[in-house]
């Protein structure tokens with residue numbers, strides 16, 4: 001039996017300080033800010049966004065994936081503001097293995113306030129209780145101390161370190177794999 005997921009209607013999530021909501025075409029300017037900053041993209045292993053139109057394409061792709069239940073991204077906004085300051089989601093879902101890969105990014109102005117910890121807690125809970133995943137994977141650059149700390153704080157375990165398995169910008173980069181199992 002294979003896992004089935006259904007993101008329709010979109011599962012908006014409310015936490016103490018945040019609203020995790022669908023990313024709309026009208027969020028393109030804010031998502032561009034997030035995708036074009038060296039600080040937010042440094043360890044992502046993808047090129048910086050240069051144009052608004054490529055971020056429009058990204059939103060289109062996110063929405064296609066959502067409609068086809070292939071992946072989900074939530075925009076992160078503070079409760080008293082409508083603009084998004086980051087994103088979090090599961091972009092690769094391996095339905096046959098009840099497993100998905102988590103990803104997250106936050107604008108630097110909002111770092112170190114526990115915001116991503118709050119968002120990750122909420123979507124881990126969603127993954128295990130609503131999506132019924134068995135495990136969540138995170139692939140990070142081992143130099144990304146903030147990301148490793150965030151994962152450890154959420155009980156993810158470091159399971160593997162691949163040496164120079166990722167070629168980006170003319171360099172071979174290591175990958176550290178973390179995972180969290182659903183204990184229920």
Ligand SMILES: CC(C)(COP(=O)(O)OP(=O)(O)OC[C@H]1O[C@@H](n2cnc3c(N)ncnc32)[C@H](O)[C@@H]1OP(=O)(O)O)[C@@H](O)C(=O)NCCC(=O)NCCS
Pocket residue numbers: 039040041043044103104105106107110111112113114115116117118139140141144145146147149150153
């Ligand atoms: C990783 C990231 C999302 C963390 O978001 P954040 O909201 O600042 O994280 P939090 O405030 O919830 O902090 C979570 C934990 O990480 C720690 N932490 C955060 N930034 C840190 C840093 N630069 N160095 C060391 N620890 C750090 C916090 O202290 C906290 O742990 P603690 O409670 O034990 O002290 C943010 O730094 C970011 O967007 N980075 C760029 C994008 C990125 O690299 N994404 C991940 C790709 S795998």
